[in-house]
Amino acid sequence: xxxxxxxxxxxxxxxxxxxxxxxxxxxxxxxxxxxxxxxxxxxxxxxxxxxxxxxxxxxxxxxxxxxxxxxxxxxxxxxxxxxxxxxxxxxxxxxxxxxxxxxxxxxxxxxxxxxxxxxxxxxxxxxxxxxxxxxxxxxxxxxxxxxxxxxxxxxxxxxxxxxxxxxxxxxxxxxxxxxxxxxxxxxxxxxxxxxxxxxxxxxxxxxxxxxxxxxxxxxxxxxxxxxxxxxxxxxxxxxxxxxxxxxxxxxxxxxxxxxxxxxxxxxxxxxxxxxxxxxxxxxxxxxxxxxxxxxxxxxxxxxxxxxxxxxxxxxxxxxxxxxxxxxxxxxxxxxx
Amino acid sequence: xxxxxxxxxxxxxxxxxxxxxxxxxxxxxxxxxxxxxxxxxxxxxxxxxxxxxxxxxxxxxxxxxxxxxxxxxxxxxxxxxxxxxxxxxxxxxxxxxxxxxxxxxxxxxxxxxxxxxxxxxxxxxxxxxxxxxxxxxxxxxxxxxxx
Amino acid sequence: xxxxxxxxxxxxxxxxxxxxxxxxxxxxxxxxxxxxxxxxxxxxxxxxxxxxxxxxxxxxxxxxxxxxxxxxxxxxxxxxxxxxxxxxxxxxxxxxxxxxxxxxxxxxxxxxxxxxxxxxxxxxxxxxxxxxxxxxxxxxxxxxxxxxxxxxxxxxxxxxxxxxxxxxxxxxxxxxxxxxxxxxxxxxxxxxxxxxxxxxxxxxxxxxxxxxxxxxxxxxxxxxxxxxxxxxxxxxxxxxxxxxxxxxxxxxxxxxxxxxxxxxxxxxxxxxxxxxxxxxxxxxxxxxxxxxxxxxxxxxxxxxxxxxxxxxxxxxxxxxxxxxxxxxxxxxxxxxxxxxxxxxxxxxxxxxxxxxxxxxxxxxxxxxxxxxxxxxxxxxxxxxxxxxxxxxxxxxxxxxxxxxxxxxxxxxxxxxxxxxxxxxxxxxxxxxxxxxxxxxxxxxxxxxxxxxxxxxxxxxxxxxxxxxxxxxxxxxxxxxxxxxxxxxxxxxxxx
Numbered sequence: 011x012x013x014x015x016x017x018x019x020x021x022x023x024x025x026x027x028x029x030x031x032x033x034x035x036x037x038x039x040x041x042x043x044x045x046x047x048x049x050x051x052x053x054x055x056x057x058x059x060x061x062x063x064x065x066x067x068x069x070x071x072x073x074x075x076x077x078x079x080x081x082x083x084x085x086x087x088x089x090x091x092x093x094x095x096x097x098x099x100x101x102x103x104x105x106x107x108x109x110x111x112x113x114x115x116x117x118x119x120x121x122x123x124x125x126x127x128x129x130x131x132x133x134x135x136x137x138x139x140x141x142x143x144x145x146x147x148x149x150x151x152x153x154x155x156x157x158x159x160x161x162x163x164x165x166x167x168x169x170x171x172x173x174x175x176x177x178x179x180x181x182x183x184x185x186x187x188x189x190x191x192x193x194x195x196x197x198x199x200x201x202x203x204x205x206x207x208x209x210x211x212x213x214x215x216x217x218x219x220x221x222x223x224x225x226x227x228x229x230x231x232x233x234x235x236x237x238x239x240x241x242x243x244x245x246x247x248x249x250x251x252x253x254x255x256x257x258x259x260x261x262x263x264x265x266x267x268x269x270x271x272x273x274x275x276x277x278x279x280x281x282x283x284x285x286x287x288x289x290x291x292x293x294x295x296x297x298x299x300x301x302x303x304x305x306x307x308x309x310x311x312x313x314x315x316x317x318x319x320x321x322x323x324x325x326x327x328x329x330x331x332x333x334x335x336x337x338x339x340x341x342x343x344x345x346x
Numbered sequence: 347x348x349x350x351x352x353x354x355x356x357x358x359x360x361x362x363x364x365x366x367x368x369x370x371x372x373x374x375x376x377x378x379x380x381x382x383x384x385x386x387x388x389x390x391x392x393x394x395x396x397x398x399x400x401x402x403x404x405x406x407x408x409x410x411x412x413x414x415x416x417x418x419x420x421x422x423x424x425x426x427x428x429x430x431x432x433x434x435x436x437x438x439x440x441x442x443x444x445x446x447x448x449x450x451x452x453x454x455x456x457x458x459x460x461x462x463x464x465x466x467x468x469x470x471x472x473x474x475x476x477x478x479x480x481x482x483x484x485x486x487x488x489x490x491x492x493x
Numbered sequence: 494x495x496x497x498x499x500x501x502x503x504x505x506x507x508x509x510x511x512x513x514x515x516x517x518x519x520x521x522x523x524x525x526x527x528x529x530x531x532x533x534x535x536x537x538x539x540x541x542x543x544x545x546x547x548x549x550x551x552x553x554x555x556x557x558x559x560x561x562x563x564x565x566x567x568x569x570x571x572x573x574x575x576x577x578x579x580x581x582x583x584x585x586x587x588x589x590x591x592x593x594x595x596x597x598x599x600x601x602x603x604x605x606x607x608x609x610x611x612x613x614x615x616x617x618x619x620x621x622x623x624x625x626x627x628x629x630x631x632x633x634x635x636x637x638x639x640x641x642x643x644x645x646x647x648x649x650x651x652x653x654x655x656x657x658x659x660x661x662x663x664x665x666x667x668x669x670x671x672x673x674x675x676x677x678x679x680x681x682x683x684x685x686x687x688x689x690x691x692x693x694x695x696x697x698x699x700x701x702x703x704x705x706x707x708x709x710x711x712x713x714x715x716x717x718x719x720x721x722x723x724x725x726x727x728x729x730x731x732x733x734x735x736x737x738x739x740x741x742x743x744x745x746x747x748x749x750x751x752x753x754x755x756x757x758x759x760x761x762x763x764x765x766x767x768x769x770x771x772x773x774x775x776x777x778x779x780x781x782x783x784x785x786x787x788x789x790x791x792x793x794x795x796x797x798x799x800x801x802x803x804x805x806x807x808x809x810x811x812x813x814x815x816x817x818x819x820x821x822x823x824x825x826x827x828x829x830x831x832x833x834x835x836x837x838x839x840x841x842x843x844x845x846x847x848x849x850x851x852x853x854x855x856x857x858x859x860x861x862x863x864x865x866x867x868x869x870x871x872x873x874x875x876x877x878x879x880x881x882x883x884x885x886x887x888x889x890x891x892x893x894x895x896x897x898x899x900x901x902x903x904x905x906x907x908x909x910x911x912x913x914x915x916x917x918x919x920x921x922x923x924x925x926x927x928x929x930x931x932x933x934x935x936x937x938x939x940x941x942x943x944x945x946x947x948x949x950x951x952x953x954x955x956x957x958x959x960x961x962x963x964x965x966x967x968x969x970x971x972x973x974x975x976x977x978x979x980x981x982x983x984x985x986x987x988x
Binding site: 065066067068069071072075092093094095096097098100101104130131132133134176177179184185186187207208209210211212213215216218219220222223224225226234238239241242243244310313314315 | 528529531532533535536539625626627628629630669670671672673674675676677682684685687688689691755756805809810811812818819821822825826827828830831832833834895896897932936940943944946
Binding site for chain 2: 515518519525529530533534653654656657660661663664667671673674676678679681705706709710712875876877878880881882884885886888889892893896898901902905909912916917919934935938939942
């Protein structure tokens with residue numbers, strides 16, 4: 011009796027399943043058909059998803075949410091932010107790499123997820139799956155020490171390390187992130203690998219906390235993590251990774267000034283799946299450019315400490331692809 | 347006659363798991379090992395401890411005269427359990443295709459049947475109202491997007 | 494005085510209350526956590542003034558940490574990781590028909606923990622901040638080890654199986670990116686595993702999904718009910734509360750300190766407090782079978798984390814846990830720089846934050862106590878309707894954490910594992926502990942060794958680290974030794 015009931019149930023399950031899969035595949039084909047003529051001019055005809063490969067509440071998420079409002083104003087369709095955190099951004103990137111080339115799935119990516127992570131491990135994408143649209147923000151890195159540290163200039167740090175190779179430790183937000191890989195890249199370029207000992211933490215806040223507690227000798231961290239501690243007198247920034255002095259901290263010299271070829275930033279930018287029609291990409295590029303001039307967006311970016319740095323699709327693509335190749339070499343050397 | 351106890355089976359399963367992990371540990375990059383402790387150090391330690399504990403478990407089990415040798419799940423329950431797992435797996439498979447509301451209505455409906463509910467009105471009401479309520483709670487009130 | 498009037502404006506109070514209610518909802522639904530609540534409502538605070546924004550966010554924070562206890566007690570499903578230890582005694586109490594007493598105990602304990610940590614925050618912030626800074630990788634490792642030593646106490650009956658469970662947790666937690674080298678480990682070629690085993694999904698699976706499976710077995714098809722006795726309408730008595738005074742205090746202190754130390758959190762705090770309460774108890778054998786002390790310890794500790802976590806955030810600009818990391822963003826959005834300057838330049842905002850945190854705890858107490866009658870109605874729902882709903886809630890929660898469907902699969906898989914563990918008498922809590930502690934133990938061990946340039950003596954030459962390592966060794970072997978002595982006394986030689 012019981013058994014019969016259950017086998018009956020099993021049949022119902024199978025039946026319902028088959029109906030749904032049938033429906034669903036039908037619906038999917040319908041979608042394809044309607045999307046086909048949308049090669050450009052009538053884009054966007056349906057809501058666009060912005061994949062943010064980081065957790066809700068973080069800098070990237072807040073930027074995406076701020077821009078989604080103005081993008082909707084510009085293009086007339088809702089832009090929906092969808093957080094897909096995990097694997098230093100790799101999970102969200104891999105998802106967009108597998109998406110359709112129709113411009114309805116965009117990603118707000120960052121330098122690490124775009125140019126370092128895929129070189130470090132097989133994460134299911136490289137730089138070839140993406141069509142960069144526009145860079146929106148770029149934050150410099152800083153080398154900071156505790157206020158009571160004997161080091162007053164970046165030169166002194168390097169000089170001390172030359173005499174005591176490997177003795178100085180530097181903390182960063184994590185292994186294989188831009189803070190770490192770019193610094194190791196600089197040391198490789200100078201032919202001085204192992205000059206500093208790297209200590210990877212779990213996020214910038216932990217690296218800052220470790221520096222404050224004197225666990226490490228210096229930190230390489232993004233400017234927004236260092237500046238508050240500078241203002242409160244706990245840290246001293248010795249150098250900033252911009253080409254010219256950073257507007258927020260005019261007193262801090264650049265690495266270039268001290269003779270170190272260290273120009274790098276944590277950039278954020280949008281991309282679609284490679285193969286998305288040019289017309290769509292151009293439309294989006296224009297919308298991003300306009301959005302970044304919107305007073306409300308400017309205000310929000312200022313509040314969340316993300317310096318706006320618009321870069322058009324052409325230069326952004328160049329930057330992305332050349333960084334990718336550069337870090338590929340560095341990571342290969344690091345993993346040797 | 348010596349029978350194999352449940353605990354021995356458990357021990358062997360954990361040893362198998364350790365071996366599976368071992369096959370992956372040897373593939374980890376040896377480079378970038380900080381002060382000699384690479385990516386494989388900690389997992390290796392855990393795997394070794396796991397094997398030791400498993401062996402100890404097997405040994406105590408073999409020496410134990412009152413060991414339990416039966417693994418009790420009633421026959422009809424095995425079927426029910428397999429069904430609920432299949433149902434859940436199917437739900438995960440269908441979710442991205444059919445969307446949240448439709449797949450959840452179907453799943454709740456079938457789950458209620460599986461749990462032996464017989465009141466038709468309750469089944470239909472629950473399976474329709476609950477997914478809709480969750481959908482609105484998440485999407486509208488809490489701003490959490492669903493598939 | 495003027496300050497206080499400004500701070501306690503009607504709109505601020507309402508924001509605070511709304512925050513607490515939203516928080517409780519987030520906390521109670523498995524998978525939705527306080528962190529998510531704060532993160533999702535952060536954009537709403539852009540236009541608000543600082544105090545109003547913190548009224549809302551702190552409300553969500555406090556409510557969210559508390560809310561997890563409701564479902565933990567009523568349906569054996571910890572709504573948030575911080576309430577996992579509450580399940581151990583809260584649910585057995587509910588099974589004995591003491592759901593109301595158990596819930597009110599959780600509410601009152603949460604309130605006491607929250608308020609005591611507020612007091613610590615207000616009076617001792619600058620001194621306490623020093624504790625946060627004295628914790629380096631070596632100390633974190635030692636604390637992690639201390640946490641792991643609880644395994645012996647959690648493995649009722651069979652230590653070997655408890656160890657296996659903990660090792661299993663430690664092992665699966667290594668899946669994903671290695672925190673020290675960035676190499677991918679044990680992903681078996683699956684992209685979704687590069688992010689690691691999501692802790693909350695695993696928790697939902699181990700506790701809640703496995704419970705659905707067991708219920709499917711035990712359910713009585715005719716009545717649709719299973720086991721749970723009727724609910725008697727009374728809240729916990731003054732006598733029980735009074736007998737827990739020391740427990741409240743101890744657990745609140747543990748919670749506050751764990752909150753202050755960055756990179757740990759309420760999940761760790763509740764387990765540590767639970768273990769200490771069990772060790773100090775006159776009836777340790779009651780733990781796990783329905784001891785009010787267990788519920789009190791776990792809940793007082795996890796809510797005490799709130800005040801503690803704000804200490805390093807406000808005084809140093811360093812978040813004490815994941816939620817306060819999002820709040821750091823909230824402060825910066827308001828143009829405020831956390832750190833010593835905040836106390837001199839924005840005294841008003843700091844006062845506002847203190848007041849709102851206290852108020853949030855009061856609202857939590859009120860909403861919690863008034864809500865108990867409504868909460869226990871869940872128990873009136875026949876199990877054969879409740880369980881399908883719980884399963885679907887688990888799945889939607891698992892999905893919502895990372896918007897990943899694969900996490901539902903993880904919850905299902907861990908549900909099967911949890912179910913099988915129960916069947917062969919392997920305790921599940923040690924596995925959870927293993928998953929929580931793996932990142933703390935492994936990464937900090939390797940970091941400490943890097944900083945000390947390979948000198949292992951760093952763990953014993955640093956005083957805090959040494960103390961914790963000694964306590965861990967003691968606390969691991971104590972239950973084994975005391976158990977052995979007891980058995981010797983009873984003259985039975987069964988292992």
